[in-house]
Amino acid sequence: MPKKINLDIAEVESREHRLGTIIAWDGKASDLHRESGYESRACGKKKDGCRLCEVKGPFTQGSVCSEQMVECQAGNVRDAVLIQHSPIGCGAGQVPYNSIYRNGLAMRHHKVENIRIINTNLIESDMVFGAAGKLKQSIDDAWERYQPKAIFIATSCATGIIGEDMESIAREKEAELKIPIIPIACEGFRSKHWSTGFDATQHGILRQLVKRNPKKQEDLVNVINLWGSDVFTPMLANLNLRVNYVVDLASVDDLEQLSEAAATVGFCYTLSSYMAAALEQHFGVPEVKAPMPYGFAGTDAWLREIAKVTHREDLVEQFIEAEHKRVAPRIAQLKQKLKGIKGYVATGSAYAHGLIQVLRELDVEVNGSLVFHHDPVYDSGDPREDSLGHLIENYGDVGSFNVSNRQQYQFYGLLKEVNPDFILIRHNGLAPLASRMGIPAAPLGDEHIAIGYDGIVNLGESILDVLAHKKFHDDIKAHTKLPYKKWWLEQKDPYLLAKHPEVINE
Known part of the structure; x- marks a missing residue:
């Protein structure tokens, strides 16, 4: 059995420890699949994580960090604010992410507006004396400017180095403002691969936003995605299902009702793996376990499994046949x-x-x-x-x-x-x-x-x-x-x- 996701702890387990993620390898797809041993790892037969023979280079020309993924996820929740507790350089991604966010809103027919991200602008003195005051001031500024329904706080390498106590500050301000204030541990050095940042954002949402006593909606399906166009609504409408898009471009209400859905799907398991598994393990929302919806074989299997999980088998075969012909x-x-x-x-x-x-x-x-x-x-x-x-x-x-x-x-x-x-x-x-x-x-x-x-x-x-x-x-x-x-x-x-x-x- 796979290891159960632990939502009792504040920090997400990194992908290299949890899944055995690697970032360098050379060979054929079949060789990588054989060495990965998916089924044996899922059954817990391989010890010490899921180690592969990773090819480790002497230097790196550049990459992306976990904090940036939090920036493009938590920073894209429509009625929330993200505070980057970091030096100003960590906020450089706000420029391209703002463009992506605005385009995404337009594609989904939401009101087009700018992202709501605040940077605390840590400087040298903050690294020596701490910056709790700056963080508290930024939370107050976020509340005064936007009146958000939730505030996310992202750590950075700088706050990780000085050991800033984000959690106690978040709890203090949450009690004062009466809205969820969600610390997200995502220092760049925490994980060698940026996809851990997806998990960190989702971990915070699952811990502090998702309803604990949900009223189930039998026709609602969570779709874990990024900013893409709305292709899932017309597809799933053929099965009389509604779509709850998360995390990007979602509202806080959308995130709260994750536990009310009949099922969870994703367009990419890299993005959806953590949240979908946690929703099933902790909230009883079934994860649709099927190939991803790409090509005929994958889409057929994906639709059939959704129909099975949501009890709509009588609708799916007719839809598949018609789509193939079309x-x-x-x-x-x-x-x-x-x-x-x-x-x-x-x-x-x-x-x-x-x-x-x-x-x-x-x-x-x-x-x-x-x-x-x-x-x-x-x-x-x-x-x-x-x-x-x-x-x-x-x-x-x-x-x-x-x-x-x-x-x-x-x-x-x-x-x-x-x-x-x-x-x-x-x-x-x-x-x-x-x-x-x-x-x-x-x-x-x-x-x-x-x-x-x-x-x-x-x-x-x-x-x-x-x-x-x-x-x-x-x-x-x-x-x-x-x-x-x-x-x-x-x-x-x-x-x-x-x-x-x-x-x-x-």
């Missing part, structure tokens, strides 16, 4: 246009598994993929959520399946090995390098673009749009230089420096 002609056209095209996926872990499935539904050749991390197992431990296994079983192996935490110097070699016609990418910092190599990128700003039956069509059309700009990227390649020495560009192994760090000193 999209089949357009998919056939797309296959013809994409014949002989080679693609590459560079995104988060479970999301990449789903995107590769959709590409292969379109007969796009996929010989390589870069995932930013890998979770050997998810919190439910259910084998039906083994997204990598589902990919391999239903769509075949991926020869060059690499884990790299957004390291550009490795990305060059990975692309060179596969030589794709285009890439799908979520975190766009790697896209300019691909452009310099003459490879156009489809930045997936709408995370839901590939979901469900329409998602197969949507992604195919997006690829055609990207390929139409191939000449532009060829021109970029012809007139730019890559920022690496000739020696590195000639190396065959992108993980050379990790396997042989001594060459740095030669």
Whole structure:
């Protein structure tokens, strides 16, 4: 049995300890799946976490931290405020996240407004004498300016170093203001991978916002997602179900009613694993245990499991049959246009598994993929959520399946090995390098673009749009230089420096 999530403690357990997450690996998808041993880890047969042979490099060019993920989750709750108890530099992400937030609100037809994030602007003297006063003042400012229904407080590396007592301050101000004030432990050094920040936000919500004595709504389904367009409402309406979108763009009321839902689903197990498992374990809300809704096989299984959990089996088969017939002609056209095209996926872990499935539904050749991390197992431990296994079983192996935490110097070699016609990418910092190599990128700003039956069509059309700009990227390649020495560009192994760090000193 998987280990039960502990909501009695204030701090979330990191992914590397809880799931065995790794951030560097080199090989085939089938090898990674075999070494991960999903089912045996879920049964608790492997000790000392879920350790894989992680390839550890001598340096890192950059990444994302857990605090940023709290910023993009807790900071996107519509009628709440996030306070970053940190130096001002930790608030740099507010600029792009504000743009994403506003676009997301527009896509979901909410009132468009700016994010509500306050930074306490810690300076050197605060590191010596503490900054409890600044935090209390920021909480008062948040209340005076916005009258929020809840206030989240995010830690930072700075507050972790000085041991700032966030919890006692939160309890004091909560009693005074009579609203939930939720401390979130998310120091960047707490976990080697940023996805722990998702879990930290969800941990705080589960502990302090979710109703303890819920009145069940048999037609409500929690959808754990980011900012993407509303594709789940029309899909689930065919089963007479309503959608409760969380965490991004949700209201505090939406978060409170998480425990009232009939089921919980997600578009990506990287994001949804923790909250979905905790809702089932502590609040009796069933997690829909099925492959993610990508491609025909995944979407069919996903819908059938939702129907089973919500007792709507009489509706689902007719809907599946009708959807297959509806999209089949357009998919056939797309296959013809994409014949002989080679693609590459560079995104988060479970999301990449789903995107590769959709590409292969379109007969796009996929010989390589870069995932930013890998979770050997998810919190439910259910084998039906083994997204990598589902990919391999239903769509075949991926020869060059690499884990790299957004390291550009490795990305060059990975692309060179596969030589794709285009890439799908979520975190766009790697896209300019691909452009310099003459490879156009489809930045997936709408995370839901590939979901469900329409998602197969949507992604195919997006690829055609990207390929139409191939000449532009060829021109970029012809007139730019890559920022690496000739020696590195000639190396065959992108993980050379990790396997042989001594060459740095030669």
